[in-house]
Amino acid sequence: DAGVIQSPRHEVTEMGQEVTLRCKPISGHNSLFWYRQTMMRGLELLIYFNNNVPIDDSGMPEDRFSAKMPNASFSTLKIQPSEPRDSAVYFCASSLRGKVSEQYFGPGTRLTVT
Amino acid sequence: SQQGEEDPQALSIQEGENATMNCSYKTSINNLQWYRQNSGRGLVHLILIRSNEREKHSGRLRVTLDTSKKSSSLLITASRAADTASYFCATSTSGSRLTFGEGTQLTVNP
Numbered sequence: 158d159a160g161v162i163q164s165p166r167h168e169v170t171e172m173g174q175e176v177t178l179r180c181k182p183i184s185g186h187n188s189l190f191w192y193r194q195t196m197m198r199g200l201e202l203l204i205y206f207n208n209n210v211p212i213d214d215s216g217m218p219e220d221r222f223s224a225k226m227p228n229a230s231f232s233t234l235k236i237q238p239s240e241p242r243d244s245a246v247y248f249c250a251s252s253l254r255g256k257v258s259e260q261y262f263g264p265g266t267r268l269t270v271t
Numbered sequence: 272s273q274q275g276e277e278d279p280q281a282l283s284i285q286e287g288e289n290a291t292m293n294c295s296y297k298t299s300i301n302n303l304q305w306y307r308q309n310s311g312r313g314l315v316h317l318i319l320i321r322s323n324e325r326e327k328h329s330g331r332l333r334v335t336l337d338t339s340k341k342s343s344s345l346l347i348t349a350s351r352a353a354d355t356a357s358y359f360c361a362t363s364t365s366g367s368r369l370t371f372g373e374g375t376q377l378t379v380n381p
Contacts, residue, residue, distance in 0.1 A: 161313075188367040200314075200359065200371040207367060248313055254367050259304060262313030 161263035163249050169269045175237040178266045181230055182251030190260060191224055191234050192248040200248075206232065207254050239270045276372050277360060283378040290347040292375040294360030295340075301363045303336055305345050308357045308374070317345075317358075352381045 162181040170176055182189050190205040204214040209226045217224070221240070226232040236243055246267050250260040278293045294303070302321045306314040320327045320336045320343065327334045333346040347354055357376050361369040 190367075190369075199373045202368065202370070205368060212366070213368060250314075252367060259316035259319055260314075260369060262315070264313050 161249055161251055161261050163247075163263035163266050165266060166264060167267045167269075169271065170239055171271055172240055173238045174270075175235065176239045176243075176268060176270075178234040178247050178249075178268070180232045180234070180249030180263060182232070182249070183261055184230065186251035186253055186261070187229065188252045188254040188260075189226060189232050190250040190252075191232070192250065193245045194248060194265070195245045203234070236268075239268075241270045244268055244270050277358070277375040279375060280373070281376045281378070283380065284350055286350060286352055286379055286381050288350055288379075290350050290354070290377055290379070292345045292358050292377070294343045294345070294372055296343075296360075296362050296372075297341065298362075298364060300338075301365065303334075303343050304361045304363070304369065305332075305334060305343075306359045306361060306371075308359065310356075314359065347377075350377075350379045352379050355379045 164179045187208050191203040192200050194200045203216045204224045205212055206226045224234045246265045248262050248265045250262045252258050252260045276295050284290055300322055302319055304319045305317045307317055308314045318329045318332055318334050320334050331348045336343045355378050357374040359371050359374045361371045363369055
């Protein structure tokens with residue numbers, strides 16, 4: 158199994174640009190999570206999906222952030238327009254819903270907004 | 272505020288020693304999990320303990336859970352340099368969502 162796949166691994170962009178982060182969960186997993194990790198705020202849950210449906214987006218910081226899951230094998234997190242304070246490592250994780258189970262994390266995307 | 276809070280924030284020990292990290296939480300939970308994060312990597316699940324369990328073992332890992340005190344501990348025995356990482360506890364209260372603590376940075380010196 159390839160595990161959770163994220164792309165790109167690194168992204169450097171200028172303030173005001175649109176950024177799209179991508180995630181492919183583990184096949185068969187039906188819950189998907191987007192997290193953001195910074196030194197100041199630690200690991201924060203932004204949004205999660207069950208069976209491709211957004212369940213809780215209360216962690217999404219602003220309207221500049223949006224996430225979609227068009228099918229069971231793909232999700233995107235978009236930031237438009239990006240700001241320097243969005244610089245962080247963004248992780249995608251997946252798990253089996255309806256079961257007490259662990260989450261499997263991708264390697265993360267390190268985003269730098271200048 | 273964070274559901275889980277780890278203690279200590281940083282721990283430095285010698286290879287072969289045991290490492291103990293603690294986690295406290297605020298509300299009732301379904302289960303508690305421990306994760307490890309190596310520098311520059313994603314989190315890796317280590318062990319899960321359910322709310323009706325008191326102790327669990329996995330290899331050199333031992334986890335305890337005291338729901339009356341709302342606390343858990345992770346013990347790594349006979350530590351190795353490769354155990355150097357950040358360790359996070361995560362609590363599950365309902366559904367699939369986990370709430371992570373701030374982590375303990377463990378350094379094992381060879």
